[in-house]
Amino acid sequence: MNTLNKTLTCTVAALTFATALYASETDVLVINEEITIPTSAPAPEGSPLDKVISGWSFRKHETQALQMDDFDNPSFIFVDKASDQWTKVEGTEGKSCASCHEDVEAFKGLRTVLPRWNEAKSELYSMENYINDCRTERMGAEPWKWSKGKMTAMTALISLQSRGLPMSVKTDGPVEPAMKLGKELYYTRVGQLDMACSNCHEDNYGVMIRADHLSQGQINGFPTYRLKNSKLNSTHARFKGCMKNIRAKPFGQGSAEFKALELYVASRGNGLSVESPAVRN
Amino acid sequence: MRRISFAALSTVLISTSAFAAEVAPGDVSFDENGGVSASITSVAGDPVAGKAAFINRKQGNCLACHINDDASGQSFHGEVGPSLNGAASRWEEAQLRGIIVNSKLTFEGTIMPSFYRATNGARTMEKFAGKTILTAQQVEDVLAYLKTLKEE
Numbered sequence: 001m002n003t004l005n006k007t008l009t010c011t012v013a014a015l016t017f018a019t020a021l022y023a024s025e026t027d028v029l030v031i032n033e034e035i036t037i038p039t040s041a042p043a044p045e046g047s048p049l050d051k052v053i054s055g056w057s058f059r060k061h062e063t064q065a066l067q068m069d070d071f072d073n074p075s076f077i078f079v080d081k082a083s084d085q086w087t088k089v090e091g092t093e094g095k096s097c098a099s100c101h102e103d104v105e106a107f108k109g110l111r112t113v114l115p116r117w118n119e120a121k122s123e124l125y126s127m128e129n130y131i132n133d134c135r136t137e138r139m140g141a142e143p144w145k146w147s148k149g150k151m152t153a154m155t156a157l158i159s160l161q162s163r164g165l166p167m168s169v170k171t172d173g174p175v176e177p178a179m180k181l182g183k184e185l186y187y188t189r190v191g192q193l194d195m196a197c198s199n200c201h202e203d204n205y206g207v208m209i210r211a212d213h214l215s216q217g218q219i220n221g222f223p224t225y226r227l228k229n230s231k232l233n234s235t236h237a238r239f240k241g242c243m244k245n246i247r248a249k250p251f252g253q254g255s256a257e258f259k260a261l262e263l264y265v266a267s268r269g270n271g272l273s274v275e276s277p278a279v280r281n
Numbered sequence: 282m283r284r285i286s287f288a289a290l291s292t293v294l295i296s297t298s299a300f301a302a303e304v305a306p307g308d309v310s311f312d313e314n315g316g317v318s319a320s321i322t323s324v325a326g327d328p329v330a331g332k333a334a335f336i337n338r339k340q341g342n343c344l345a346c347h348i349n350d351d352a353s354g355q356s357f358h359g360e361v362g363p364s365l366n367g368a369a370s371r372w373e374e375a376q377l378r379g380i381i382v383n384s385k386l387t388f389e390g391t392i393m394p395s396f397y398r399a400t401n402g403a404r405t406m407e408k409f410a411g412k413t414i415l416t417a418q419q420v421e422d423v424l425a426y427l428k429t430l431k432e433e
Binding site: 188189190191192193194195199200203204207208209210211214243244246247248249 | 345358
């Protein structure tokens with residue numbers, strides 16, 4: 001019984017079958033009829049994949065369409081809220097984000113390099129960490145919860161400034177131990193169902209798993225608005241959901257483990273364009 | 282089908298007892314191909330209950346990964362694994378039981394979960410810790426159901 005052959009045959013069959021319902025890699029993501037975003041890219045060095053493909057390519061046409069116009073994309077309700085938040089004075093220092101950062105457009109490109117090593121803190125930093133440092137250390141305000149509404153709205157607003165730019169997280173230097181941990185987590189089977197991220201997102205992308213079309217599990221579209229829960233979802237919340245589905249105890253949102261996994265998964269998608277805030281089912 | 286009559290017989294025998302004898306997950310014995318020749322309960326498998334467990338998303342959830350035309354009333358059949366149409370014509374009973382109990386011993390490194398195994402993956406949620414995905418009886422029920430999936 002040649003397992004590999006079987007799986008390959010299945011994958012090919014599923015891809016052929018799926019072309020009618022789902023977009024193929026040749027489908028082009030054009031947003032607002034003006035921003036063309038490539039939805040695949042050559043795989044980065046050392047990648048086990050032939051090429052990297054955005055999760056958008058695996059969604060049904062009607063879900064895809066929602067991401068093709070910012071008026072239809074429900075994420076923008078939250079992005080608008082974050083724009084209001086941007087100028088809102090909070091905390092003991094009497095400051096808003098705008099007091100120091102002026103225009104949010106200055107964050108163009110930031111999303112493509114996160115998570116990254118924060119030298120001053122000697123720690124791997126996700127965007128949420130930077131935002132909360134500003135709130136607690138510079139504004140004298142309460143930190144936001146990792147995946148709660150105000151935080152995901154703000155990360156959406158900041159990530160949007162990088163839309164269309166290729167992901168390019170750094171994988172060497174001080175982040176090497178985190179990369180190693182992230183990779184280990186990606187390939188380790190967990191939970192009662194005893195599966196690893198790779199079993200679904202590397203070995204079986206392009207294939208239907210019950211009602212869902214498996215993607216490569218890329219994070220270039222995060223935070224993403226999900227039709228399932230009608231809100232923006234952080235990367236870590238998505239990781240949590242996938243772990244719970246295989247009946248594994250998730251790591252904490254904002255934990256060293258999930259940040260390491262975020263870095264490793266981001267690195268697997270280096271070269272893919274930022275689509276945040278994307279729409280998924 | 283000698284085993285069936287044996288199983289039927291044992292059903293009669295144990296019917297006076299409140300408990301059906303079950304082989305514990307750690308005690309199942311496999312042949313060198315990952316097959317399990319002996320039933321793991323003393324109650325014959327029920328194909329109707331087996332179909333229900335096969336479909337149930339919290340039990341077998343077999344449709345997550347397999348097409349099965351016999352369950353065409355259910356929407357969404359996954360394609361991660363091969364179609365199970367005619368599975369009983371391709372596989373012996375012992376092998377089918379082994380595939381359900383612990384598929385990894387038939388298909389090395391498979392994504393298919395092991396439904397009746399003593400150990401779970403790391404970090405299994407408390408709620409499921411120390412538990413098998415299917416009960417011994419459900420394994421025999423699903424097996425009885427699979428055995429009805431014959432080539433036309």
